[in-house]
Amino acid sequence: MSAFFLALTSYQPAQASANTFTAKPVRLGDNLLSILRQQGFSEKEREQVLAADKGLRTLFLTLDTRYLVRRSPGEVELRMFDSQTSDAFRILKKGPSIQAQAYKPNYKISLTRVEGRVYGSLLGSVLAKINSNWVATRFMDAYVFDMTSSRDVARGARFWFTVEKKYEAGQFVKYGEVLQTSLEIDGASVQKRFVRYKDGGVFFSAQDLSDEKPFYAPVEYIKVASRFKPNRLHPITKRLQPHLGIDFELPTGDPVFAPRKGIVVRYGNNRAAGNYIVLLHSNGMETSYNHLHRIDKRIRQGLKVSAGEKIGEVGCTGYCTRAHLHFAVKKKGRMVDPVKYIKAYPQQMQEFLEERVASN
């Protein structure tokens, strides 16, 4: 409780002055170039900004974030924050000169608590309380291994969570991690806590340690972009286009781990899957990994791998529009929903989580 209070009071509201930043909401249709245009950057100046730092070309802005503007005579400064990564940029126009570069914001963080009840879909009910896709999907990520469908949640079920709000120069600019969550599933409230680990972290409750699922998670940060949907209809063609695995959204280059001891049965590259690996495990089940940026050099047919061993890196090879790991599980020749078989955390976190539970 005291940490909560300290976080809330640890920043001072900015005083109005020539050096004050104003926070502007990102609006529908906004992107870096349209914002620069609104702020009076000429076409040539916009090109200079883009050329200054490669990262600016992939800057991703969503409606739940803000950017900062500071104006003084002959000078405009912008600060922009990527919605999905920790990337941030400073853009300065001073007379005829343009500077643009990545920088590390000195965020002040406060926690906010949100609560509600489920009417209609779970995702929709959370969005009705906090208008942020990022926050609502992080809440869903917390329960991805506890539910195979949001129908497991009854009408009127209670939920609450706390989420970080990040402030730069005294202004709210974006949400951070969802840290604590609670959701009524089958009448009992299931609570999770976000446990940071290296650069990532997982949503976790002590019960997850005794989970008897046969596989560990293949990644260190669980962010689900698409779930297993055996009967998915294509939205336009209305043809059946099943999604027979789960997509974990992660940056290119993030490690992919073997979720259990196994042996490499196939690996290679094809048009749809990109770089892929298939492992066979001692329980007779197969797991596969698609769109890899890199397959680990040691991977050979017949190679034995142990749980938690790095086998490749997340990427976007094959049919892919954004970096992710497509992870699939095959049981007795059929693709099954991976969330029924994998734990909420990778093997290398086991000991770390056990210690945390013991010390509580």
Ligand SMILES: [Zn+2]
């Ligand atoms: Zn997929």
